[in-house]
Amino acid sequence: MARAGKFYLGLTTAVIFILLEIAAISLLDRSSTLQNIWINRISHNVMAFNWGSMTKVRNYFGLKEQNEILAGKNFELFKELQHYKELEKAVQAMAKLDSAKLPSRFNYIPAEVTAMGTNSRHNYIILDKGSEHGVKPQSAIITPNGVVGMIYAVDKRYSYGLSLLNDKVSVSARIGREGLVAPLSWDGRGSDHAILKDIPLHLTVGQGDTVRTSGISAVYPPDIPIGVTTGSRLIDGAVNVVDVKLFVDFASLRYVIIAENPDRQIIEQMEE
């Protein structure tokens, strides 16, 4: 209560002070030309400052509408830009496909990744090309930089594949161009690592050797780079495994190539 009383007393004092000063200025304004000019100049400056501030505030709030229009235009431009970027990447992917000199016995279909999982042991990949584009199950999913996975099931417009980051997928791989052939699979330790298994104990594998698809498969075209060896280790004293750092960056994967072997069924029948 006392505090409120003090507050009101202070407020009254301030108001009376301002009123008395205004009264004194008014008197002074009327009593001298020099002071009149001076006071007018000060009041004009104060008014100009106030108007300037008010205009700034008004413009600031008026900018909201302009901002919304600009944001809309910005979004339209962004969409347009994305469209052109995608077109450019697709053209580049096609150009790479042409220049990759992939084995001609395979049919190649460029595709875009629609969805992909990388967080479980059974990771999948969904592509935007299906049976109406000529995609068949058991086709390889590759990029010019490496193996991505394998088509598992095909819809009319989409296809479902098993990613290389799936412990059910195994790729026949070769160390170097003429080296040892061994199955490569994902060990689940990271999205950029795989292992080559069943390496004989007496063989030593150096670091930095490129691992490619062996071609001893009806699914994967030969000599597609997969990764590079980073070392070997003995498991349970019986098996030697080689660690491979994969070339494909699954986190940024967007465009792939589906490689379909038209003779796959014949080869499989002969194998049976």
Added chain:
Amino acid sequence: MKNYRYILLYLLMVIVQILLGNFFPLSRWVLISLLPALLLALPLDTRAILSMLLAFALGFAVDFFSNGMLGLTSLALVPAGLVRGPVIRMVFGDELSSRGDKLSLQRLGAPKMTLALILLCSLFFLVYIWADSAGTVVFWQGALRFALSVLVSVPVCVFVMRLLRP
């Protein structure tokens, strides 16, 4: 009886201020004003509102009866009236008003009284000279006029405080 003496002396000092303004202009560089002392000499329990109203009235009277610009002294004296209370508390302490004591030069001592008057005179002359020059004089001229006015007026005000005992 004592109050009558105080009121008469107070009015006399107002007349002296008017006469000083009319007949004894020392120089354009020096202003003499007793008004800060007249404000300080008000009874201790005078509230800020009353002291501001009195300051306005005093300024108006002095300007009206002398050749000054009407409103100029009021403009400068009202702020002094506003800060009178805080200046007294700052210089003399809070106990002075709680004891119901009086502002007496003899009891409180000349140094403290001089300090209080310097503060009030400074504020008064700052506003007065600023408004009087109306932006037509350069800074150092205004500063010199301010310094000289404070230097001359403070001793005069101390003398007035010695005479006035509410």
